[in-house]
Each structure stands twice: as structure tokens, then as C-alpha cells.
Amino acid sequence: MSVPHLTTALSGPLLELERRILESQSEIEHWFRNQWQEYTPPFYGSVDLRNAGYKLAPVDMNLYPGGFNNLNPEFHPLAVQAAMSALESFCPDAKRLLLIPENHTRNQFYLQNVAALAKILRQAGLKVRIGTLNPEITEPTVFELANGSGIVLEPLVRKGDRIGLADFDPCVVLLNNDLSAGVPAILQGIAQTLLPPLHAGWYTRRKTAHFAEYDRVVDEFARLIGIDPWVINPYFARVGGLDFQAREGEDRLAAAVDEMLAKIRAKYAEHGIDQTPFVIVKADAGTYGMGIMSVKSGEELLGLNRKARNKMSVIKEGLQVHDVIVQEGVPTFEQIDDAIAEPVVYMLDRFVIGGFYRVHTERGIDENLNAPGAHFVPLAFAQALSTPDCDGSPDCTANRFYAYGVVARLALLAAAHELETTAPEVAVAIAV
Amino acid sequence: MSVPHLTTALSGPLLELERRILESQSEIEHWFRNQWQEYTPPFYGSVDLRNAGYKLAPVDMNLYPGGFNNLNPEFHPLAVQAAMSALESFCPDAKRLLLIPENHTRNQFYLQNVAALAKILRQAGLKVRIGTLNPEITEPTVFELANGSGIVLEPLVRKGDRIGLADFDPCVVLLNNDLSAGVPAILQGIAQTLLPPLHAGWYTRRKTAHFAEYDRVVDEFARLIGIDPWVINPYFARVGGLDFQAREGEDRLAAAVDEMLAKIRAKYAEHGIDQTPFVIVKADAGTYGMGIMSVKSGEELLGLNRKARNKMSVIKEGLQVHDVIVQEGVPTFEQIDDAIAEPVVYMLDRFVIGGFYRVHTERGIDENLNAPGAHFVPLAFAQALSTPDCDGSPDCTANRFYAYGVVARLALLAAAHELETTAPEVAVAIAV
Numbered sequence: 001m002s003v004p005h006l007t008t009a010l011s012g013p014l015l016e017l018e019r020r021i022l023e024s025q026s027e028i029e030h031w032f033r034n035q036w037q038e039y040t041p042p043f044y045g046s047v048d049l050r051n052a053g054y055k056l057a058p059v060d061m062n063l064y065p066g067g068f069n070n071l072n073p074e075f076h077p078l079a080v081q082a083a084m085s086a087l088e089s090f091c092p093d094a095k096r097l098l099l100i101p102e103n104h105t106r107n108q109f110y111l112q113n114v115a116a117l118a119k120i121l122r123q124a125g126l127k128v129r130i131g132t133l134n135p136e137i138t139e140p141t142v143f144e145l146a147n148g149s150g151i152v153l154e155p156l157v158r159k160g161d162r163i164g165l166a167d168f169d170p171c172v173v174l175l176n177n178d179l180s181a182g183v184p185a186i187l188q189g190i191a192q193t194l195l196p197p198l199h200a201g202w203y204t205r206r207k208t209a210h211f212a213e214y215d216r217v218v219d220e221f222a223r224l225i226g227i228d229p230w231v232i233n234p235y236f237a238r239v240g241g242l243d244f245q246a247r248e249g250e251d252r253l254a255a256a257v258d259e260m261l262a263k264i265r266a267k268y269a270e271h272g273i274d275q276t277p278f279v280i281v282k283a284d285a286g287t288y289g290m291g292i293m294s295v296k297s298g299e300e301l302l303g304l305n306r307k308a309r310n311k312m313s314v315i316k317e318g319l320q321v322h323d324v325i326v327q328e329g330v331p332t333f334e335q336i337d338d339a340i341a342e343p344v345v346y347m348l349d350r351f352v353i354g355g356f357y358r359v360h361t362e363r364g365i366d367e368n369l370n371a372p373g374a375h376f377v378p379l380a381f382a383q384a385l386s387t388p389d390c391d392g393s394p395d396c397t398a399n400r401f402y403a404y405g406v407v408a409r410l411a412l413l414a415a416a417h418e419l420e421t422t423a424p425e426v427a428v429a430i431a432v
Numbered sequence: 433m434s435v436p437h438l439t440t441a442l443s444g445p446l447l448e449l450e451r452r453i454l455e456s457q458s459e460i461e462h463w464f465r466n467q468w469q470e471y472t473p474p475f476y477g478s479v480d481l482r483n484a485g486y487k488l489a490p491v492d493m494n495l496y497p498g499g500f501n502n503l504n505p506e507f508h509p510l511a512v513q514a515a516m517s518a519l520e521s522f523c524p525d526a527k528r529l530l531l532i533p534e535n536h537t538r539n540q541f542y543l544q545n546v547a548a549l550a551k552i553l554r555q556a557g558l559k560v561r562i563g564t565l566n567p568e569i570t571e572p573t574v575f576e577l578a579n580g581s582g583i584v585l586e587p588l589v590r591k592g593d594r595i596g597l598a599d600f601d602p603c604v605v606l607l608n609n610d611l612s613a614g615v616p617a618i619l620q621g622i623a624q625t626l627l628p629p630l631h632a633g634w635y636t637r638r639k640t641a642h643f644a645e646y647d648r649v650v651d652e653f654a655r656l657i658g659i660d661p662w663v664i665n666p667y668f669a670r671v672g673g674l675d676f677q678a679r680e681g682e683d684r685l686a687a688a689v690d691e692m693l694a695k696i697r698a699k700y701a702e703h704g705i706d707q708t709p710f711v712i713v714k715a716d717a718g719t720y721g722m723g724i725m726s727v728k729s730g731e732e733l734l735g736l737n738r739k740a741r742n743k744m745s746v747i748k749e750g751l752q753v754h755d756v757i758v759q760e761g762v763p764t765f766e767q768i769d770d771a772i773a774e775p776v777v778y779m780l781d782r783f784v785i786g787g788f789y790r791v792h793t794e795r796g797i798d799e800n801l802n803a804p805g806a807h808f809v810p811l812a813f814a815q816a817l818s819t820p821d822c823d824g825s826p827d828c829t830a831n832r833f834y835a836y837g838v839v840a841r842l843a844l845l846a847a848a849h850e851l852e853t854t855a856p857e858v859a860v861a862i863a864v
Contacts, residue, residue: 029516029557030527037524078509081783084461085517092469095462125461351513 017056017231021403024225028406031224032350032413039416041350043086043174043195047408048358049343050234050330054273056403057234057330058411059280061210063200064178065346066102068120069112071354076120082348083124089349091172091193097126098163098170100187102177103134105153111143115151117176120348129168131156133177133184161191178202180286180319199422206284207325208238209422214414221410230267232407234328235260238284242322244304244313254298256326257281261297264328278329278366285323286315294329294367331365340365345408352405449488449663453835456657460838463656464782464845471848473782475518475606475627479840480790481775482666482762486705488835489666489762490843491712493642495632496610497778498534500552501544503786508552514780515556521781523604523625529558530595530602532619534609535566537585543575547583549608552780561600563588565609565616593623610634612718612751631854638716639757640670641854646846653842662699664839666760667692670716674754676736676745686730688758689713693729696760710761710798717755718747726761726799763798772796777840784837 021028046065047058071079087094099118104110114130121128132153140154154165163186164170172193179201187198199205214233222229239256242249257279264277281301282292293312295301304312313321334341334357341357360367453460478497479490503511519526531550536542546562553560564585572586586597595618596602604625611633619630631637646665654661671688674681689711696709713733714724725744727733736744745753766773766789773789792799 026527026554026557026559030525033516033520033524033557036520074506075509077507078513081510081513084465084783088465088468092465093462095458122457125458125465127458351516 017227018400018403020225020227021406025402027224028221031221032409035413036350039413039420040089041347041412041416042200042419043090044346044348045412045415046344046346047411049345049404049407050332051334051343051404052275052331053333054271055231055234055330056407057232058214058407059234059327059330060207061214061411061415062178063196063205063415064176066110066113066176067344067356068116068346069109070356071116071346072356075354076123078351079120079346079348079353080123082351082353083120085351086349087124087126090195094171094193095127096168096170096172097121097128098165098168098173098192099128099130100156100173100175100177101130101132101153103132105132105134105137105143108146111151112145112147114176115145115149118151121174129154129165129170131163131165131168133186156186158186158190161189163187163190163192175201180315197419197423199424200419202285204285205418205422206238206323207282207327208236208284208323210411210414210418211236211325211327213417213421214411217410217414217417228271232410234330235263236328237326238323239326240284240323242324244309244321247304247309250302250304253281253324253326254301256298257295257301258298260326260328275331276366278331280327280329281312281324282327283312283315283321283323284325286319286321296366329366333365340367343404345404347408347412350409350412352408355401355404355408449659450832450835452657452659453838457834459656460653463653464841467845468782471845471852472521473779473844473848474632474851475522476778476780477844477847478776478778479843481777481836481839482764483766483775483836484707484763485765486703487663487666487762488839489664490646490839491666491759491762492639493646493843493847494610495628495637495847496608498542498545498608499776499788500548500778501541502788503548503778504788507786508555510783511552511778511780511785512555514783514785515552517783518781519556519558522627526603526625527559528600528602528604529553529560530597530600530605530624531560531562532565532588532605532607532609533562533585535564537564537566537569537575540578543583544577544579546608547577547581550583553606561586561597561602563595563597563600565618588618590618590622593621595619595622595624607633612747629851629855631856632851634717636717637850637854638670638755639714639759640668640716640755642843642846642850643668643757643759645849645853646843649842649846649849660703664842666762667695668760669758670755671758672716672755674756676741676753679736679741682734682736685713685756685758686733688730689727689733690730692758692760707763708798710763712759712761713744713756714759715744715747715753715755716757718751718753728798761798772799775836777836779840779844782841782844784840787833787836787840 042063044063044065046062046067048060048062050057050059099114099121101114102110118128118130130151130153133156134153137153137155140152142150142152144150157164157166162169163173170192172195173190174195179198180203182203183198183201187194218229218233222232237256237260239249239253242253260279261277264279267273268275268277276296278294278296280292280294293301293308315321332340332342334343339359341359343355344358345355346353474495476495476497478494478499480492480494482489482491500511531546531553533546534542550560550562562583562585565588566585569585569587572584574582574584576582589596589598594601595605602624604627605622606627611630612635614635615630615633619626650661650665654664669688669692671681671685674685692711693709696711699705700707700709708728710726710728712724712726725733725740747753764772764774766775771791773791775787775789777787778785
């Protein structure tokens, strides 16, 4: 796979951040080692990063990552090794793993992701089969993949407090389904180890809870290496009780946006950044780039037309949006062939295992690239993110990826805090 | 790095062994996971394998591996990730590591190995410096490497119960020096974590102790996957109290050799193998391919000429050989460009991180390739050893490497048993 050509408009300031990260590498790794003694990383995760040159920050953290098919196959062994570590940590005695994917059986890319993930887990030494919640799958069904291979989806079977397939009783269950609509009855109260835990699902998880933990993680990290936490942390605020269809709360939302724009403007002045501030408004729960707006003033949110209101009010599974996160917009200055690109970093256990660029030819530097129907071109990183240097100079390609890996792991650590903070004292069964 | 072209004369039977290993992959990985819960793997190790087609077996296990410079740079991230795991296991709080190499400062290849190892450890997030036992190094000294870079060796400084450099107090000390001549006074009774432990040194370690543990490991493993243990285990015997110069014990050694040849002949008959049995006689302690003979009858050991006696009687550091291991010879049927090749597999923590082929153009299939002054051509494996399949067929290249990785890990597990069995109850200081 070829090396993507990257251009960074503001290389100076980012080199400064990278230099701090590189100089502090042994302190950083030592700090992470200690953190992972205290906090258990999620089984896996992916982090969307934005690199503005003056700022390198996570804008989303996914605990049910798709896109394993987009990773550079050359780094596959890294993923297998990390999966072995995760298995030792969560379920050393496991032999059989049941993978439960999303119900998108018509999405060829998603199915390829499932196949790639299953391959990693098989190569880590598990018997892996795929059980689907999709009620349309009533018997083992082969789905053909573009590469000529196929995967078999099978209907789930519940027996007492165990979930499995008709002839397969797994030791551990791995969800690649984000539970946006709640925990299906068939998954409630099962005896097997379930990864990630149910409360990582978007039916209850909130982006603002994640970024509140990220604030804490970054404050400590920023002190460690002596940086302004803002250069790796986007401002955020939560606005609740909204009803876009009924135009309820628009004014509060607009005020929150203007307040954040003022804060960003002040930071831009402090750091001498000549940019127009913008914020992203998105559903506090959920993924898939639905319910997302990029705005440059609160006024834009007043008197939204019906189309815009519809777009903001509904996310995956037809759920209504009542709470949003207002997040500082971080422009991306990375480009591949004149198209805007943002890095996505993948982790298994506490290890960075790869990543790719999400590329959009028709979107601006201040827009969300993870949009439904968007044309995006996955590109693999040229270097593994765990190896910080090539010749030691901070402007070489590998170093930028090391910095990405550090920031992504900060988000992973925040997710570990988040899952601990939000864990129900007793697993509460939530009927759907 | 290009893919080495390999020819295997007897592909049939090895495919059978590989097929068993592949079919049992999830049992094997599950078994290893459980073993590593009970036994701590050594920090690192390398295993010399011989592949005879009908038999794939380790012939040596090195706990102070050199040759990190020979590993495929593409797998470097795997080594970094494994080093991170090892650090978490042995010394999570470590920030500074002191690496103590062999004294071969005139061996360019060895210095490149030290540089490659230091790079892995630095990229795992440690401050790494190199302290030498070599009395000729009395101040920090730069050694230039063929790739244009250099490494700095510095004199060791002992302060109370801590070892370090003049301005460097390490948390952990990693030996890449096999202590053939004993534990130098400066290393005795130090407070820091020392890896591997002192009793892994060749001043006290015995090959026969390792292979006795390997016997136990393989017996359990062979039952697990239903194979004759012999197909992955060479016979061995110990003969002690020898004095080659004084011709003492020649008769006992010859008898042990003939007894083993008879056992091998019986196994060859049982498995229908049309080969001439041979055995390797080598020093029970020590490395570097010194003190090694390949013989096809006990008679060859009677009345050795002076040159042969000299060769057998002295190993590294001028030590006298009194005890030998008589080991079943496993012919190698792997060839690269008509030269004989044997795989060497490298491990860090419990992970296979790579390997290479030791190649010899002027030696036969029944000779030792790790000989001083030998012309040998390191070649990297084309695939990481942790990933067992390509398209799932057992005769594809990646699968052979998976089998190599499994057998190498069995030797690593035997080394873990061995270090536990041989650990002194109280660390005994051994003066030199």
C-alpha cells in the first residue's frame, strides 16, 4: 500500500506540539503504563482526530469500531498481538467467541469490516462465529464479499442465561453493534463475558460524559509534558431538553454556541491564530454522522428550515435527538490529492494497531467528513503508530503518527474512565 | 525485504504436522494463554529451529539473543508492542533502562544488534543507555555503525547496591551479555530489577536442563494436539566428567552416541524415514557455535586428533568443556539459493516478533550452521509468525511460519519452567 501524500498548511506550530510529545516520550509511555495499571482499557476503540496544525484533538471516540477492513494489512500482526493481550486481560480462558455485528447486512463495507475483525480474532487463537440480531436471518446465511470470500451470519439462540448459536456455546461475546436502540432482550442478563460492557452502548452512552473524562485525562497529561491542554482538547458544552421539530430550545442552543465561539476567539487571539472559529453541534448519543451541523454563529440555529430541522432531529434507528454536544470545531489541514482528510486511529486493548484517513472531496476543512453517503477513501498510515521515530527529526512522517497515537490513547483512557464512572452498580436490564 | 525462496524436500509429512497445528490453533492459543498465566516468560529469547520435513524441532534456546539487527524492519512495531507488554509485566514503573551488552566492541554485527535492541526499547518508551563491562571503555565512547549512525558505550558505575552510569540511575537493567564467565562483581547483589535473572547466565545454565523442561512441555502439548512428541522434540542425553585433552570419558561419550543413534534408527523405521541418523555433541553450557561436533557413530569420538580435541574442549571465554549434551541431529531441508538454511525465531515477552534464516553455503544438511567465522546470510521472514493463515491452506508460506512460531514458543515456555526450577532460593553471589 502506498504512502499517502499529506500536506499540512501550518506545519510550524504542530511541529512544536510534536516536539513536546517526542521529547517527553519516555515520560508519556511511563505515564500510560501507570494509567493502564489503574484503568482497564476498553476491548477496542477508534478515535476520529482533527489536525489543525496548531491543534491536534479527538472529536469522537467509538467503542464499537467499524472499518477494520480499512486498516493496512501489513499491520495485521500488530492487531493479532494486541487481541492476544486483550484476551488475556478479559477472558484468558476463552476458546470460543461470538461476534455480534450491526444489522447492516446490505452494506458491503460493513460486512468486510466484520470479516476483517473476525480474522484478527481467529488469528489470536479463538474459534469465532458470527451471530446476528437481525430478525431476517433465520438460518446460517452466507454473504459474499467483494474479495471473493464470504462470511456466515447465523441467528442468535438464547438458552437460559447463555447466548450462542444452535451448535455453538461461546465463552465470550464481542459486540460490534453499538446498541443505539437499547439492549435487546436476548442480550439481557447473560452469564458470559460481554465486551464491551452493555453500558458502553449508545442507548445510554453520552459524548459529553466522554469529553468530561477527556478533560480530566488531558489536564493531567498536559501538566506532565507542559502544554496548554487546549492544544489537544476541543471545548465542549451540553445543551439538553431540545425539540428541533417543535423549535424548543433553539435560543439556548444558539446562546451556548455563541458563548463557545467567544471562548475560541479568545484562544485564537492568545495563540495568534488567524482562523474563523466554528462549532459542531451533534447528537449527544449516537454515531454515523447523523444529526450533525457545523455553524459559525448561534444565529444560524435560529429559524432552521424544515430540512435542517429534520436532519438534526433524528439519528440512527430513528431516535429523536433531545440533547446535543456543542463542540469546538477543529479545522483539518490535512489533504490527500486536494481532498480534505482526517485521521482515524484504531486501538485494541491499550495498543494502537493502525489507522486510516477519512477523505472527502466535496467538503470543506470545517465540515464533518463522516457523513452518510459521503464519498470517502480509506488510506492506511504508512507507519505503525507505536513507533515514534524514523531518524529522530520531528517533521518526519512517522513522528506525526506517533503524536496521533498518543492523542488517540488519551481518548481511549478517557473512555476507560468513562466506562468505570458510568458502570451500573448492578447490571440493569433495559427492555426495548 | 524480499521473500526468501524456500525448498522443502519432504513437504508431505511436514504438511501433516502443520495441518495438525493449524487445525488445533484455537486449542493451542488457549493452552498458551493458560500457560502464561502460570509461568512468566523470559524477557526475551531466540530459538534455533531445524526443519527436516518429518520433524520440526528447536535445537537451541538463547536467553540473551543477539541478531535483532537481522529482523525485518517492517515487524519492528510488533517488537515495540511486545516490549511494552514485557515492561508492564516486569517493571511497569520503569523509566530508565540500562542495557549491558557483550564485550565484542569490534564486532560490527553485534553492535548493530545492540543498536536495534536499544531502538526497540526506546520506542517502547524508555530512556535507554548502554553500559559496558569492557574494562577498555573508561569513558563514554561512540562506535560508528555501518548505517552511518553510532552508539555510545559507557563505563558502568556502581554506587552502593545500584548499578548505573556516571549520570544515569536506571530503574531496570537488561543483560544482552550471557555471563559465560560468571557474574561480575559489579553486578552482584544489585537492588534494581535485572532481566533476565542472573541464573539465566551460561555460567550456570545447562542445555540439558532446558531440554529436560522442553520434554515436559512437549509431552503435554503433544497430547493436546494428538501428535507423537518426537516430531517436535529431539532426543538428548547428558554426558559429564569429560576431559577431551586427557581423553577421559571418550568411551562413555561414544556409548551414549551409539545408544541415541539406535533410538533414532528405531524412530526412523517407525515413521518410514529413509535418512542416516546423526547426533550433535556440544558443550552443555555456552553458545557461539563453539565446541560442537556432528557425528554418525560413536566410533568417531574415539581417538580424536588434537585439532578436534582442542575444538571440543574450549568454548567462549576460554572455558573448559567437561559436560556435553548429546542431541539428536535434525537435518535441515530448507534451502535458499542452494544454500542450507535454518530458521531462528525471536520472541519478546510471550510474543513472536520475527525471525530470520541462518544460511550457510558451505555446510551440509547435518551440520551446525552457527559456526564461528561462517558465512551466513540473514533473511527476514516474509510474514509475521503470529498470523497463521493466508488463504487457510497449510502449504502456504505464512502457515509454515505459524508452525515455527508455535514450536519456538514451546521452547520459550520450557525456558520459563527452567528459570523457575533453577532459581536460587536466595540470590547467591558468585565471584569471578
